[in-house]
Amino acid sequence: MPVIDMSSNPQCERQHHSPVKAELVVVNANGTLKNVFVWIKSGLPSGRWPQPQQAARLDQNGCIYQPHVLGIMEGQQLEIFNDDPVNHNVHAESVVNPAWNESQPPRAEHKFKKFEAEEILFPVTCSVHPWMRAWVGVSPHPFFAVTGDDGSFSLKGVPPGTYTIEAVHEKYGRKEGKLTLAAGGSATLEFTYGG
Amino acid sequence: MAVEKASHQGNQRGLYHGGLYRWSVLLAFCTLLLVVAGGMVTSRDAGLSVPDWPLSYGKLMPPMEGGILYEHGHRMVATTVGMLTIISMIWLLKVESRRWLRILGVVALLAVITQGVLGGLTVLYLLPWWISSAHASLAQLFFSTTVAIALFTSDWWIRGPRQIGEDPRYPVRGLSLAVPVCVLAQLFLGAAARHKAIGSIYHICGSPIVTGVVLWVALRILLHYAENRELRAIAITLITVTFCQVFLGIAAYMTRIAYADAVQPMPLMVTFTVLHVAVGALTMATSVALAILIRRNIPDSRVEFSRADSVAAA
Numbered sequence: 490m491p492v493i494d495m496s497s498n499p500q501c502e503r504q505h506h507s508p509v510k511a512e513l514v515v516v517n518a519n520g521t522l523k524n525v526f527v528w529i530k531s532g533l534p535s536g537r538w539p540q541p542q543q544a545a546r547l548d549q550n551g552c553i554y555q556p557h558v559l560g561i562m563e564g565q566q567l568e569i570f571n572d573d574p575v576n577h578n579v580h581a582e583s584v585v586n587p588a589w590n591e592s593q594p595p596r597a598e599h600k601f602k603k604f605e606a607e608e609i610l611f612p613v614t615c616s617v618h619p620w621m622r623a624w625v626g627v628s629p630h631p632f633f634a635v636t637g638d639d640g641s642f643s644l645k646g647v648p649p650g651t652y653t654i655e656a657v658h659e660k661y662g663r664k665e666g667k668l669t670l671a672a673g674g675s676a677t678l679e680f681t682y683g684g
Numbered sequence: 685m686a687v688e689k690a691s692h693q694g695n696q697r698g699l700y701h702g703g704l705y706r707w708s709v710l711l712a713f714c715t716l717l718l719v720v721a722g723g724m725v726t727s728r729d730a731g732l733s734v735p736d737w738p739l740s741y742g743k744l745m746p747p748m749e750g751g752i753l754y755e756h757g758h759r760m761v762a763t764t765v766g767m768l769t770i771i772s773m774i775w776l777l778k779v780e781s782r783r784w785l786r787i788l789g790v791v792a793l794l795a796v797i798t799q800g801v802l803g804g805l806t807v808l809y810l811l812p813w814w815i816s817s818a819h820a821s822l823a824q825l826f827f828s829t830t831v832a833i834a835l836f837t838s839d840w841w842i843r844g845p846r847q848i849g850e851d852p853r854y855p856v857r858g859l860s861l862a863v864p865v866c867v868l869a870q871l872f873l874g875a876a877a878r879h880k881a882i883g884s885i886y887h888i889c890g891s892p893i894v895t896g897v898v899l900w901v902a903l904r905i906l907l908h909y910a911e912n913r914e915l916r917a918i919a920i921t922l923i924t925v926t927f928c929q930v931f932l933g934i935a936a937y938m939t940r941i942a943y944a945d946a947v948q949p950m951p952l953m954v955t956f957t958v959l960h961v962a963v964g965a966l967t968m969a970t971s972v973a974l975a976i977l978i979r980r981n982i983p984d985s986r987v988e989f990s991r992a993d994s995v996a997a998a
């Protein structure tokens with residue numbers, strides 16, 4: 490992974506004790522891929538799914554977005570924090586949902602944003618610090634996850650049925666797999682990316 | 685063989701205003717700096733680092749950190765160029781006796797105002813490609829206008845042309861306009877590619893066509909009208925600038941490919957791209973100067989014939 494050069498803004502650089510690596514491709518120790526957004530693309534019964542009461546959180550900390558990939562439901566609040574002593578602009582580069590670009594100075598109030606339409610994935614960027622990039626997936630239901638340090642994902646509470654599961658990575662793109670889930674059972678699906 | 689003859693305009697040194705000329709050169713130089721500053725904004729991906737306009741983070745002077753340095757710096761240079769253009773127009777209106785040049789001063793001011801508004805709109809509407817490309821292309825036209833004003837206000841221009849007749853076997857007056865038109869089209873394709881409206885392939889394919897047109901006209905000047913020093917100089921300048929531009933274009937493209945996976949703009953890529961934009965502006969201005977000098981030094985023989993006919997009829 491390439492190291493980020495933060496010298497254009499020393500206040501960002503000072504917040505890190507070691508070089509910061511970009512998260513474009515993060516291969517875990519077990520050879521799996523981190524930061525892959527996984528969701529049920531089709532097969533769910535139609536209807537509205539309850540939204541989480543809690544807002545999803547996107548931090549700007551050390552001039553890095555945390556988390557790097559984030560899933561939220563349609564209409565769910567996204568709370569955006571600026572924990573840095575520097576100005577950021579937050580640019581949601583959504584295509585289906587209206588795009589927006591707003592400044593967020595240090596010590597400014599948190600921003601609350603909503604996305605009302607399904608859109609997987611779109612980048613959120615900061616032009617003050619062009620290495621800053623997060624990815625947001627807006628799902629119409631709560632069955633989505635992002636792979637972590639062991640490359641696994643888990644979708645809980647899924648009703649029985651046959652589904653198309655999609656995995657989306659910012660560099661390696663989209664993969665699909667089929668899965669049938671019996672009542673009260675569980676199933677496993679593995680995605681393999683080449684390159 | 686073209687024959688050089690004395691100027692019809694004679695000596696018009698009374699038109700020359702040294703201060704106005706030096707101001708016009710300063711305006712053209714600052715405009716080139718503005719083009720460089722604009723190129724830095726795009727190459728550094730800093731176009732949206734200041735989300736508001738006309739203020740920056742609600743202030744006249746935000747903290748100049750990260751991308752804000754480039755975006756707000758661009759706005760500051762633009763404001764300076766706007767001020768210089770206003771003074772230039774007032775100066776031209778006050779002392780210049782050539783009406784068309786006074787009008788050109790007003791056109792320059794209108795262009796820089798339009799340019800500022802386009803710059804603001806592209807920020808507020810999140811860089812739509814057509815506004816951004818129009819902003820980039822008008823920048824090139826405005827720079828050419830400031831160079832033309834510097835040319836027209838120079839002592840050298842006012843001393844009058846050394847005209848030569850057009851060789852009917854090698855006409856060049858009509859071709860003269862083809863060069864700036866082709867260069868402008870190529871610059872627009874480049875701007876559209878930079879703003880991701882089209883692929884770079886269109887700009888790359890346009891390059892040999894524009895280079896061919898430049899060579900065609902410049903070599904025709906050098907082969908058939910070289911006895912005119914002004915035409916010879918501008919043709920050599922255009923060939924030199926064009927070849928530099930082609931080299932910089934190749935270098936900019938290669939660095940973009942080399943750094944395709946980079947998570948931030950890399951210094952070498954930024955350097956070549958900004959130089960490509962700046963020399964693109966110089967190519968445009970030189971092509972405009974070439975067209976102007978061709979049409980000034982090689983009079984339209986049809987007009988002369990028609991005047992002669994009128995005199996004969998009288």
